[in-house]
Amino acid sequence: MVLTESMEDYLEMIYRISRQRGYVRQVELAQALNVQPSSVTRMIQKLDEAGMVIYEKYRHISLTQRGRSIGRFLVWRDHMLKQFLQLIRTPAAIEEQVEGIEHYITPVTMCLIRDLVVFFRSNPKYFMALERQRRSPSYPEGEKFEELRAWLFRHADAP
Numbered sequence: 001m002v003l004t005e006s007m008e009d010y011l012e013m014i015y016r017i018s019r020q021r022g023y024v025r026q027v028e029l030a031q032a033l034n035v036q037p038s039s040v041t042r043m044i045q046k047l048d049e050a051g052m053v054i055y056e057k058y059r060h061i062s063l064t065q066r067g068r069s070i071g072r073f074l075v076w077r078d079h080m081l082k083q084f085l086q087l088i089r090t091p092a093a094i095e096e097q098v099e100g101i102e103h104y105i106t107p108v109t110m111c112l113i114r115d116l117v118v119f120f121r122s123n124p125k126y127f128m129a130l131e132r133q134r135r136s137p138s139y140p141e142g143e144k145f146e147e148l149r150a151w152l153f154r155h156a157d158a159p
């Protein structure tokens with residue numbers, strides 16, 4: 001079963017919160033994702049059907065083994081994309097940009113990005129060469145494209 005963006009965001013958050021003690025409460029999830037408790041209920045049912053969470057009504061939510069594997073990957077993906085954007089010295093809005101990228105990148109491409117980050121971290125000489133050939137980060141002649149923020153349209157409360 002393919003997971004929607006929203007399902008991925010929930011799984012990532014469930015993994016983050018439940019990592020320490022093994023479970024999460026619905027109300028905590030609603031607060032953390034800034035959504036209505038009714039949305040959480042619906043989404044947990046979907047994640048249950050997808051075999052990602054274990055959930056009984058009015059009980060705590062916990063991850064299945066598969067849910068935990070995917071949750072761990074989603075947290076890693078978020079972390080690695082931030083590392084990547086920092087490496088290439090994106091001037092701002094890293095979290096927004098990760099939000100725009102994360103659901104559309106394949107796991108294989110993520111691993112290639114990891115290799116790139118690791119390579120430049122462990123080879124400062126090449127990193128310096130990259131730094132030397134940098135141009136101004138503005139596109140061309142300082143034009144800005146404030147209209148291009150489509151990622152703002154999506155998010156957690158979507159059905």
Ligand code: MN
Nearest residue numbers: 009099102103
């Ligand atoms: Mn997301």
